[in-house]
Ligand SMILES: Cc1cc2nc3c(=O)[nH]c(=O)nc-3n(C[C@H](O)[C@H](O)[C@H](O)COP(=O)(O)OP(=O)(O)OC[C@H]3O[C@@H](n4cnc5c(N)ncnc54)[C@H](O)[C@@H]3O)c2cc1C
């Protein structure tokens with residue numbers, strides 16, 4: 083009998099796993115997919131919001147692709163329980179699916195600040211396509227939009243809201259913006275940049291209530307003046323979708339704990355993406371990296387192992403990039419490691435900032451800010467990722483980078499980082515182009 | 524696969540590759556849009572061009588959330604403009620720093636080996652760039668390593 087794989091979740095991790103299974107398996111297996119939503123890419127929702135792409139563009143595995151892959155799919159259904167002893171998954175309509183091995187790829191969900199009025203009219207999250215549709219329908223030119231939360235996800239939709247002609251205010255409980263993506267200096271630069279671009283930022287304010295006001299909404303804070311607006315977007319964090327695994331015996335911590343094969347504490351159960359707690363490649367410690375590249379790499383490694391290969395994963399590198407009104411803001415690896423040795427540089431004439439973090443002569447983290455139109459910002463973003471990812475010993479070039487953080491290229495090339503990187507692949511073979519599929523694996 | 528082999532000791536820093544690249548890629552002579560970049564070493568006493576290695580992993584390609592980077596007939600990773608949404612994930616994923624982004628078109632762009640007839644190799648008067656059937660390699664590492672005295676003086 084053919085091996086029966088069950089994929090739970092049709093986001094980035096799930097879809098990458100499915101194609102990888104098809105590419106790597108020796109004998110044709112049966113693949114079933116359960117996904118609460120039609121497969122699409124969350125991270126391109128900002129481009130749907132600014133109307134630069136049609137809704138059709140966000141979908142990844144269309145029904146045709148799933149049919150080509152020979153996947154039996156249950157779209158619109160949720161997994162509600164996993165019996166790992168019997169190898170049975172129960173869905174929200176009471177039906178069950180049997181499997182030989184399964185992949186948990188249920189991602190995360192948006193969490194709203196627990197205040198009265200948080201689920202009222204004209205208050206939205208921005209995590210799913212459905213929510214994106216509602217936000218798009220609710221914003222009009224000159225609408226006043228308030229973003230609650232100044233984290234990475236809020237910043238991914240900031241440009242889109244402005245390009246719809248709306249006015250924007252950001253409120254944040256922490257004393258500064260982007261607390262989990264960049265340091266104080268970087269955040270200060272971004273805050274000034276936002277002010278120059280007409281975005282109001284109020285940090286250090288605690289939201290206590292959201293009320294209906296004449297035709298609009300009113301946000302009330304623990305102190306300070308209330309704020310009137312037309313639409314509220316809550317970008318107040320995310321949580322991993324784990325609750326349905328209670329009683330399954332699958333070991334969870336902040337996410338499903340997985341080993342270097344992306345296997346959970348139950349050998350027939352794998353986990354990948356936002357829901358998985360894998361390894362941080364830089365620190366070597368367990369971590370949930372709720373970012374697209376981790377979901378993609380996890381999905382492929384899990385898929386290859388489910389197909390019978392023996393692929394070990396070295397861990398994921400935390401990488402984030404966001405463009406704020408033509409200012410690129412990026413951070414990598416252990417950018418907030420308090421034990422690291424750090425050196426930074428600030429340009430006087432341009433909004434450009436770098437911070438490089440070191441353990442010994444290896445670069446373990448970095449922050450980079452610079453105008454999107456600077457080619458060297460874009461190129462250095464990649465090279466810094468290469469230095470962090472490869473862990474190349476920079477030796478004598480460390481001093482140069484410490485003194486000249488804006489001059490990355492000579493040190494990158496002269497330390498022979500390229501030769502360190504060229505042999506590395508995630509699956510031990512060259513990646514395959516997307517072809518007629520939505521993903522390269 | 525044929526790749527761009529770089530012979531840095533032959534580069535004179537004339538920048539013809541950048542001009543040719545931008546002309547073929549964009550229809551205009553604007554080195555700012557070139558995806559091959561000549562860098563100076565040792566305070567402009569030597570030069571070498573640097574571009575995408577068409578690496579085996581294709582970090583740019585596997586990272587793209589919408590499958591907008593594919594492999595063309597020449598074996599090069601190539602951005603499909605009508606699929607690219609401009610999210611920049613490829614620019615941060617490529618560990619060699621050889622992805623580019625055009626704020627005007629809001630698209631990523633990169634070396635696509637001109638579909639099999641690379642303009643830079645044709646334009647190079649000293650054969651510092653050749654298009655050959657060979658393994659891709661770290662063409663500049665040793666060259667740059669030997670030309671770092673000035674870098675190391677800065678302390
Ligand atoms: C607006 C926005 C912008 C973003 N921008 C970036 C960015 O610029 N860079 C970046 O790296 N990351 C970004 N991200 C994060 C990125 O999208 C996620 O990290 C990525 O989607 C994770 O993939 P995943 O497969 O783990 O989970 P998801 O893509 O969330 O997929 C989870 C799937 O599981 C399904 N599901 C959930 N529960 C169940 C259940 N019980 N049963 C069945 N199915 C279930 C869901 O419907 C979905 O199909 C962004 C996210 C958003 C929302």
Ligand code: SF4
Pocket residue numbers: 575576577578579580581582583584600616617618619620621622633
């Ligand atoms: S752009 Fe970078 S990641 Fe993409 S193929 Fe070239 S070297 Fe590899």
Ligand code: SF4
Pocket residue numbers: 586587588589590591592602606607608609610611612613614630631
């Ligand atoms: S910028 Fe374009 S090519 Fe690059 S990852 Fe995003 S969609 Fe893909």
